[in-house]
Structure formats: C-alpha cells, structure tokens
Amino acid sequence: LSGIEQGTDTTWAILRMFKELAVPADIDGNEIVMTANIGISMYPADGEHSEELLSNSKMALVEATEQGRGEFLFYNKDMNNLSRQVLKIESQLHQALEREELYLNFQPIVNISTGKVEKVEALIRWNHPEFSSVATDIFVKIAEHSGTIKSIGRWVIQRACRQLLSWRSNGHPDLIMSINLSAVQFYQRDLAEDIIAIVKEEGILPQTIVFELTETALLRKKDNVFKIISRLHSEGFNIALDDFGIGYSSIEYLQSFPIDLVKIDRSLMINFPNDTHAISIVSGIISLCHNLGIRVTAEGVEHEAQLSMLQDLMCDEVQGYLISKPLLAEDTTEFLESTYSRRMIRKVNTTQSKREHRQNNTSLADILNSLPT
Structure with missing residues (x-):
C-alpha cells in the first residue's frame, strides 16, 4: 500500500x-x-x-x-495496540449519538470594525465514557473512515441551527453560526439538498449560516465539490475556506469557487507580529482576498499585539483565546451577555481608535520598519 x-x-x-x-x-x-x-x-x-x-x-x-x-x-506491537484502540473507538462512535455523548462547543468571532461578536463557530466534542475526552481530529477521522460522518454531520447541523435559533430569538438577532464540513462529506452527492432540508426544517435562514471547508475538500472530486458549494451558495449560505495559508493554498480556489470568507490558519499567528515574514504573508492574504471581494478572519489570535496589527492590516474578523476559548452553549450565552464580553468589545474599539489616530499615510513598510530587528 x-x-x-x-x-x-x-x-x-x-x-x-x-x-x-x-x-x-x-x-x-x-x-x-x-x-x-x-x-x-x-x-x-x-x-x-x-x-x-x-x-x-x-x-x-x-x-x-x-x-x-x-x-x-x-x-509492530505498538501499532497493534493503536489499531485495536482505533477499532474500539470506532465501534463506540456508532452509539455515541444515541447515548448523547457528543456535544457542541462554540467559539466567538469578533468583527474588528464594530467590536461585536458577529459569529460563533460550532465545534464538536465527545465526552467518551472511558477515555473522558477524545481529541476531535482523531474521532472525526475515525468517523470519516467508518462512514458515520454522515449521521454525525447531520446531527451537528441540526444542533447548531437549534442553538442559533435560540440565541437569535433571545437578544442576539444578528448572530451568525459557522459550521465545519468534513472533506469526506462531499462524497455524498445529495449533501447540498440534505443540508438545505435540515436548515429549512429547523426554521433558520441560510444567510445566517457559514459553512467552512478546507482546501483538502476542494482537492477531492473537485467537480462534485464545486456543484455542492455552488448549490449552497445560490441558496444563500455563506462559504468559508478554512485553514488558508498552509498546504495547497491556491489563488485558483478563490477565483473558481464561490468563496465569501477566508480564515487564515492559526499557524501563521505563531510568529505574528514579531516576524516580518509572517506580517508579509498575512498582509498579502488580506490584500489578495479584499481585492477579490472576500472577507478575512484571523484564527488563533491570543495577544493584543496581534489584534492591533491585524487592525492595521484591515483584517475583518478575529477568533482565538484573546476573545474566548470554545465554550458550552450555556457558557456562550453568558459570555454574549457578560461584562467581560463588553470589556473585550471596548478593548477592540480602543485599539481601533488608536489606529485611526495614527497618520493616515502609514504604510506597511512603516509598520515593518518599526519592528525590532
């Protein structure tokens, strides 16, 4: 093999x-x-x-x-043990939905211009009865290989829509939900129609949903993927390209697919803004996307210096632990209504005000030259 x-x-x-x-x-x-x-x-x-x-x-x-x-x-005996553990998790994953062991966390996303929590991203978690918690990337991959990703994917969309309807009906009428789609889900030919039916049944407007897909999904059965996301986009759903800036990043995707939003991968935030190369890459992505009419979200934002520089570079949205870690639904509700959330918004607005008071002709070169060498 x-x-x-x-x-x-x-x-x-x-x-x-x-x-x-x-x-x-x-x-x-x-x-x-x-x-x-x-x-x-x-x-x-x-x-x-x-x-x-x-x-x-x-x-x-x-x-x-x-x-x-x-x-x-x-x-290799270690591989034997690992293989057996994977098979055990796979068999239990079939029952996880019935036992209500799966649940969603939500991570807030802030609009830099307004300082408001504009979106939340739904993130699946598994409270495993034996292993306590199983890393999401591990059990999602197992679900993809075992074929349970279809039922799990439908469950995620249903639960996320229901939670969004609750929030929009109780004081957060403009909130938008971001939902991840697995690359393997695009092998399902009726995926678009299935999603449209679920969202309609839950009473949610397509314009309030963002579906995130990775470049890996675009590489698989490209024609089929194009048909699916084009159908979703024509229905009013927003399409986001996740983890942008790593792997097979290509301008071709931004030109040929109906992409509304690009999410800069968190790995590009590791040395940002202390490294001039990191700034150049992030700046280039933002500029490219804006020229194509695509909004940009920076993931993995953990420090105010990152937020300040992203504002200088005219990034649209930020997501990361500086704003909030992923939270349970009830904790997300509390966050949306808490004084901390309002303080975070004020922090964003304060940083925005500082930027607006700088000289209007400040260039990227000026920013790069101001960094320590």
Missing part, C-alpha cells in the same frame, strides 16, 4: 479488504465465502528493504493465523 499518511490508515484499508472478501462468490452454482489472515509490516519502521519487510510481515501473519480466521496483526 502506498500513500498511507498514518499507520492507522492501514487498518481501514484492511477492513475494506475483509468486507469485500465477505461477499459470497458464486462458483459453478456454489456459494463460496472467503476469509483471510493478514500480517503487516510498515516502511521504514519495520525495515528499509523489501526482504526485511516481507520477512517481518510473514512473522506477523503466522501470529495472526494462530488467533483464528479473519485476523490481522502488525509486526
């Missing part, structure tokens, strides 16, 4: 093999069901040469055969 990004990806490939083998085959009128045992070695951890890898996989195969039919084992 080639193109394997993580060792656990091998587990899913093997399970697909077993699934295909489980389909009965008709041979001369006789129904034959095949089984298999598989031994696995991984390059380069288990060997750098084909002979060594083959030898180690044979040793793993012998041990797998001793355990019975339909078994597979990795030569």
Whole structure:
C-alpha cells in the first residue's frame, strides 16, 4: 500500500479488504465465502528493504493465523495496540449519538470594525465514557473512515441551527453560526439538498449560516465539490475556506469557487507580529482576498499585539483565546451577555481608535520598519 499518511490508515484499508472478501462468490452454482489472515509490516519502521519487510510481515501473519480466521496483526506491537484502540473507538462512535455523548462547543468571532461578536463557530466534542475526552481530529477521522460522518454531520447541523435559533430569538438577532464540513462529506452527492432540508426544517435562514471547508475538500472530486458549494451558495449560505495559508493554498480556489470568507490558519499567528515574514504573508492574504471581494478572519489570535496589527492590516474578523476559548452553549450565552464580553468589545474599539489616530499615510513598510530587528 502506498500513500498511507498514518499507520492507522492501514487498518481501514484492511477492513475494506475483509468486507469485500465477505461477499459470497458464486462458483459453478456454489456459494463460496472467503476469509483471510493478514500480517503487516510498515516502511521504514519495520525495515528499509523489501526482504526485511516481507520477512517481518510473514512473522506477523503466522501470529495472526494462530488467533483464528479473519485476523490481522502488525509486526509492530505498538501499532497493534493503536489499531485495536482505533477499532474500539470506532465501534463506540456508532452509539455515541444515541447515548448523547457528543456535544457542541462554540467559539466567538469578533468583527474588528464594530467590536461585536458577529459569529460563533460550532465545534464538536465527545465526552467518551472511558477515555473522558477524545481529541476531535482523531474521532472525526475515525468517523470519516467508518462512514458515520454522515449521521454525525447531520446531527451537528441540526444542533447548531437549534442553538442559533435560540440565541437569535433571545437578544442576539444578528448572530451568525459557522459550521465545519468534513472533506469526506462531499462524497455524498445529495449533501447540498440534505443540508438545505435540515436548515429549512429547523426554521433558520441560510444567510445566517457559514459553512467552512478546507482546501483538502476542494482537492477531492473537485467537480462534485464545486456543484455542492455552488448549490449552497445560490441558496444563500455563506462559504468559508478554512485553514488558508498552509498546504495547497491556491489563488485558483478563490477565483473558481464561490468563496465569501477566508480564515487564515492559526499557524501563521505563531510568529505574528514579531516576524516580518509572517506580517508579509498575512498582509498579502488580506490584500489578495479584499481585492477579490472576500472577507478575512484571523484564527488563533491570543495577544493584543496581534489584534492591533491585524487592525492595521484591515483584517475583518478575529477568533482565538484573546476573545474566548470554545465554550458550552450555556457558557456562550453568558459570555454574549457578560461584562467581560463588553470589556473585550471596548478593548477592540480602543485599539481601533488608536489606529485611526495614527497618520493616515502609514504604510506597511512603516509598520515593518518599526519592528525590532
């Protein structure tokens, strides 16, 4: 197998093999069901040469055969344990929705110009009965491989819409909800129609929803993805390109897809604004997007110096721990109505006022030259 990004990806490939083998085959009128045992070695951890890898996989195969039919084992014992843990989480993930173990957190997003909390991003979490909490990127990837992402994705949209309706009906009529779509969800041909039906059923206007997708989604079945997001966009939903600035960032996406918002990846905030290269990259992204009529949100904002510089660069929105960490729904309600939220807004406005009092002809070069070397 080639193109394997993580060792656990091998587990899913093997399970697909077993699934295909489980389909009965008709041979001369006789129904034959095949089984298999598989031994696995991984390059380069288990060997750098084909002979060594083959030898180690044979040793793993012998041990797998001793355990019975339909078994597979990795030569590396740690990979065996990890694979078993992944399979255990996958089986429990099927029941997580029924047991109400999944829930949403919400992270506020502030409009720099107004200083108001304009949006909240819905973030799924899993309160696992055994592992307490499972990292979101881990169980989402498991859901993608196991096929449960469709039902989980529908649940996220339903819950997020219901919560948004509650907030908009109780003192926050302009609030907008941002929801992430997995790249794998775009393999679902009726995804757009399914989303439209859910949102309509929940009584939410499409204009109050932003759907976030990553560049990885755009790389998969490009034509199908284009049809889906074009359909959503024509219905009135806003489309955001998430994690922009890493990986396969391409101007082509901004030109050819109906993108309303770009979210600058948090990794670009690590050395911002202390590093001139970081400022140049962020400034370039903001300028490019604005020239294309696309709004920009900076993720991972944790310091006032970052906020101040982003205002200088005319960024539209900020999101990060400087504003708030992701919160439970009830805590988000309290945040929206709290004195802290209003203080944060005043802080944004104060920084905005300082910027407006600077000389109007301040250029990016002036900003760069003012930084410590």
